Amino acid sequence: MRVKRYVVQSMPDALSLIRSELGNDAVILNTKEIRVGGFMGMFRKKRMEVIAAIESEQPPSKQPPRPIAPQQAYRPPAQPPVYSAMQEETAAKATVVAQLRKEEREEPPQALSSPTPAAKQPQSFHKPETDSELAEEIRQMKQMIIGFSRQQTHPISRPAPMQSLYDRLILQEVASERVNQLLEEIASTDGYSTEWSAEATWNAARSILVGWLAPFQTTGITSSVRILHFVGPTGVGKTTTIAKLAAEQALQHKRRAGFITSDTYRIAAVDQLRTYANILNVPLEVVFSPLELSRAFKQLEDRDLIFMDTAGRNFRNELYVSEVNSLIQGRIDSDTYLVLSLTGKSKDMNIVARNFAEYGINKVLFTKSDETDSYGSILNIVLEHQLRPVYIASGQNVPEDIAPFDVQRYVDQLLGEWANE
Ligand SMILES: Nc1nc2c(ncn2[C@@H]2O[C@H](COP(=O)(O)OP(=O)(O)O)[C@@H](O)[C@H]2O)c(=O)[nH]1
Ligand SMILES: [Mg+2]
Numbered sequence: 405m406r407v408k409r410y411v412v413q414s415m416p417d418a419l420s421l422i423r424s425e426l427g428n429d430a431v432i433l434n435t436k437e438i439r440v441g442g443f444m445g446m447f448r449k450k451r452m453e454v455i456a457a458i459e460s461e462q463p464p465s466k467q468p469p470r471p472i473a474p475q476q477a478y479r480p481p482a483q484p485p486v487y488s489a490m491q492e493e494t495a496a497k498a499t500v501v502a503q504l505r506k507e508e509r510e511e512p513p514q515a516l517s518s519p520t521p522a523a524k525q526p527q528s529f530h531k532p533e534t535d536s537e538l539a540e541e542i543r544q545m546k547q548m549i550i551g552f553s554r555q556q557t558h559p560i561s562r563p564a565p566m567q568s569l570y571d572r573l574i575l576q577e578v579a580s581e582r583v584n585q586l587l588e589e590i591a592s593t594d595g596y597s598t599e600w601s602a603e604a605t606w607n608a609a610r611s612i613l614v615g616w617l618a619p620f621q622t623t624g625i626t627s628s629v630r631i632l633h634f635v636g637p638t639g640v641g642k643t644t645t646i647a648k649l650a651a652e653q654a655l656q657h658k659r660r661a662g663f664i665t666s667d668t669y670r671i672a673a674v675d676q677l678r679t680y681a682n683i684l685n686v687p688l689e690v691v692f693s694p695l696e697l698s699r700a701f702k703q704l705e706d707r708d709l710i711f712m713d714t715a716g717r718n719f720r721n722e723l724y725v726s727e728v729n730s731l732i733q734g735r736i737d738s739d740t741y742l743v744l745s746l747t748g749k750s751k752d753m754n755i756v757a758r759n760f761a762e763y764g765i766n767k768v769l770f771t772k773s774d775e776t777d778s779y780g781s782i783l784n785i786v787l788e789h790q791l792r793p794v795y796i797a798s799g800q801n802v803p804e805d806i807a808p809f810d811v812q813r814y815v816d817q818l819l820g821e822w823a824n825e
Pocket of ligand 2: 642643644667673713714
């Protein structure tokens, strides 16, 4: 059986697509109203999701598409052929619908909400990955293959300190091609000898890594920034970080903060920021739609710095990211921090970082350094996506568990004490 899912504006749209694609014998397994697109849960549009199927023996291309007169086009799903097919297929449908729900969560909402003809193209049922995920997997596979072929063509026998350095950085989860690049640069350092001690090797590594990262060193919040957006996946620590930074700015720079949150998905999310707002004596505005933003800014016009908290959702989704970005890029006195947790999976972090970096976001704030001993993902993310690390958060205590990112300190932490074996 061949199953396809269509997301359309109306049933007639679906029927003509189904007829032309699957032929006249196609049956409709399920229809339901869904909401797609929008911004942060607002302005979502109504669409119909229609799941149609055809026995696979009948090649659909052989079915000439029949033009459908408008009055014939709409056949409500309750008509007999549809439901008899549905009854026969009940078991199959349960699985199909379950899988499609999963797929729906992962699908780009803009593609579904866009009124362009391309958006009306049905989604192929067997498409478990987003393009970003696929790209990331291909990248990782390429790295693995390069790693294997290197090992096979040059059986690796390194001087002991180089091997220890290699082991240390791989344990820190630095991407293997970066580690190899580092070892090659050390080996081509002026005066390098295979007799170098571990200490000399570590020192060389330190200065190369600092050299790699130095261009990304940046200062924290600058006085020219008045609106600071925090974006990133759910639970990475955006709200907590905002509270820490608002306190830091008030205490150290006497800048009076205001909060805006558009994270109205979870009731607890607003309460959480409100609690911090009360403790820190900072006004809070809640916005339910982008249109309310100007009202919120007006309410907070006497504030030196406005922290804007967003709901973290579906940031693996490139199209959604572009939507968010178009809203937040409008002002020159605004800046955006992508927040990533060091406890996250590097594959997921990479997808999120790539999606944001592509839309011009160039600063990253890492959290939860206290919950891991591996810091390699910072190096990977910064170099791969050219993001400047602004702060690093290291615990749940507000306001103390945050510090500006310091390249030197980071490299020391990454390398650890030099080791001989
Ligand atoms: N260990 C640790 N926990 C943190 C850190 N930052 C935030 N958290 C915790 O992570 C959880 C989610 O934080 P929250 O600010 O609500 O994340 P959000 O969904 O991105 O706004 C909370 O329990 C925070 O206390 C950090 O640097 N280290
Ligand atoms: Mg939050």
